[in-house]
Amino acid sequence: MPTIPPNSPPVALTPRLKLRPAAGWQGNAQVAPKSGAVLGDKPAITAPLSLFKPAEPAIVLDVKARPGARTLGDASADGALEYQPAEPAVYALLQEVHTADGVIYDVTLPDRQPGATRTLGDDQPGVLRFPIHQVAGGGAPDPRPRPRTLGLGDAVGGAVADAVTKRVLQVLRSPIDKALLAAVRRFEPAAQVQAWRPGGFAPLEGFEAWRALLPPGADHRVLLYVHGFGSSTAGSGGARFVPELAPGYDAVLSYDHPTATLTPLENAQALLAMIPDDLRLSADLVAHSRGGLVVRSLVELLEWQPKLQPRRLLTAGSPHAGTRLAEPERWDRLVSLGLTLGSWLISLGGGAFWAPKLLEFVLKAAAQSTFDLPGIGAMTPGSAVLQQLNQPDAPGLDERVPYAAVTSTFAIANVAQQGFRQAFASLAMQVFMGEPNDLVVHTASALEIDASSRAFTADQQFRASVDHSSYYQDAGVQAFVRGHLGA
Incomplete structure (x- = not known):
């Protein structure tokens, strides 16, 4: 020794x-x-x-x-x-x-x-x-x-x-795997919308399932939740919260989708294609993290159709100006934070936040300098996706679809366990170098949207002190969501 x-x-x-x-x-x-x-x-x-x-x-x-x-x-x-x-x-x-x-x-x-x-x-x-x-x-x-x-x-x-x-x-x-990207595509889930029913979410498989839930010939008000990077309906805290809002809607839906191999715009296009053309849905959109880029793509980049009319939009911890964890040279930090957050949540009796298997694919991609994962690249500060999203919107969009955003400066005192407290501080400092953050997205990024033409007013934003995985478990965030949606 x-x-x-x-x-x-x-x-x-x-x-x-x-x-x-x-x-x-x-x-x-x-x-x-x-x-x-x-x-x-x-x-x-x-x-x-x-x-x-x-x-x-x-x-x-x-x-x-x-x-x-x-x-x-x-x-x-x-x-x-x-x-x-x-x-x-x-x-x-x-x-x-x-x-x-x-x-x-x-x-x-x-x-x-x-x-x-x-x-x-x-x-x-x-x-x-x-x-x-x-x-x-x-x-x-x-x-x-x-x-x-x-x-x-x-x-x-x-x-x-x-x-x-x-x-x-x-x-x-x-x-060394020359077919790594194909392997990631096989691993990621296919796009699928799930509907809340007593006892849990269940997939809507085919147009007839949509029509059975939301019959054509009438207007329906729905709540659509979109998870973040490397997550799912089953693994997302937001999907555990939104069913509480079900009494105000004809249906509560959640969108499972691949987050590494497709861009947010491609995710939005796939979602729209799943909805039968003979439906008329008025949708409140609630998203976590990268899911915020998906719902913004739905509202800002796709032509509106009667089958899905956006009504209100709210994002929590979304990288509107990007996150440095998405930069290829920091993918090992992304994996470290993901595994540590998962370990922490497991120690508290919760589930993993990010899928460890997807994190392993990301690590292998970084190790062999394969950085063509467009779903992650979209979150890089200054990416083409973010530049497109943050162009000035069409006149009147603010009035047609009111936006709101939740951000956080993670309060380290909220972590009772000393070891995890210092791990989070150390790992975050390696990435963010002194900028307030929620461990994954720096605090300001969640509010930096269309900077030249739009800013969130005081009543359109909420600042929490939670980590990136815990937004929708926070009572203050829940109250803010209810207020924005009129629930």
């Missing part, structure tokens, strides 16, 4: 793995016994990794940082794991950070530097250097009582270091 004294030189762990400790680390590193599990004895994420396999034995790292404050996101305090690949493939490092409160995930790809490549096609691939982010680190705790919100550049305290019980690091490999 190699020991790591302060200011230790690089430590050889296996013939192909070398640990470069950060300055001030002290503790030990141990090669874990080989087992069938990818990481740890009892991974918190129940869905197994299937696209990646262990490239080397797992490394159990038990280190503490030397006392001394550091700012979250300070890469100078990071160590690194170096790996010499045996064969051309794509590689990633998955780190489990174990705390008394649960497991934090940090997924990283090799640094882009001389001698390190992401897609290995050379006969003699170079050494890969994986950063080991200080998800929690040393330093004296801050005794000052104050509100704790993300984006304020907090320092990591010594109590945080005590929360970490161990880290398990696993270098993973996956074959």
